[in-house]
Amino acid sequence: ELVAIDSGPGMADLALSSADGHSTTGTLGIGLGAIARQSSWFDGYSLPGRGTVLTVQVWDGPVPGPDWAGALARPITGEQVSGDGYAVRVVDGRRQVLVCDGLGHGPLAAAATGAALAAFRAAPAGSPSTVVQHLHRAMSHTRGAALAVAEPDPVSGLLRYAGLGNIAAMIVAAGERRRGLVSLPGIAGHQRPSVREYDYPFPAGATLVMHSDGVTDRWDLADYPGLAGRAPLLAAATLLRDAGIRRDDACVLVARAEP
Known part of the structure; x- marks a missing residue:
């Protein structure tokens, strides 16, 4: 890719x-x-x-169907590894995404995020709050991270969300103001208050945008005609280009209820 x-x-x-x-x-x-x-x-x-x-x-076999989620991360200028990262999984029919921001920059931040991504991919099926608690325990040997897990459910028309720290997340739907999602204060791996999970309406055609604090919130999908309906990776890369800052690691993830 x-x-x-x-x-x-x-x-x-x-x-x-x-x-x-x-x-x-x-x-x-x-x-x-x-x-x-x-x-x-x-x-x-x-x-x-x-x-x-x-x-x-470029695939060496049949091309899979359209992606329902896509993301891009990059390191702070001058660094070779990024402390920001993401993962996407489907387990027992549940679609879930993770955005993680390891504390600081460089190899130790990347190691914290790497531990979170590995634990997320291996975690048993569970709600976003259960998965966040699992990641917190799995990251105790690292410097910790801010992270959030989201689960768009096209059947119920809801998006379930749980987060710790300053991962930003917004739902963008046609004709509506974007809606910010709630994360609680904390550091996964070290400081964890009671994790709470929130449900939000997520109608057909809605878009979830999640990003680290290496991306400003001064973006608006309405400024990009037609982008909301394009591939999630394409939308994530466009927002990262225009809203990402070079003095920090940065990550943007875009997901939809349906591909």
């Missing part, structure tokens, strides 16, 4: 720019078309004056 991001002049019509032979600078005009032909899955989003994001997957 490859993600390419720029903050260049952007393209008014990405489909036209992907057509072989089309060029605005006198080149052969075959670059984007060649990428698409060599990919199992290819998607992109571009706005004039904002830049372009391209996402590519």
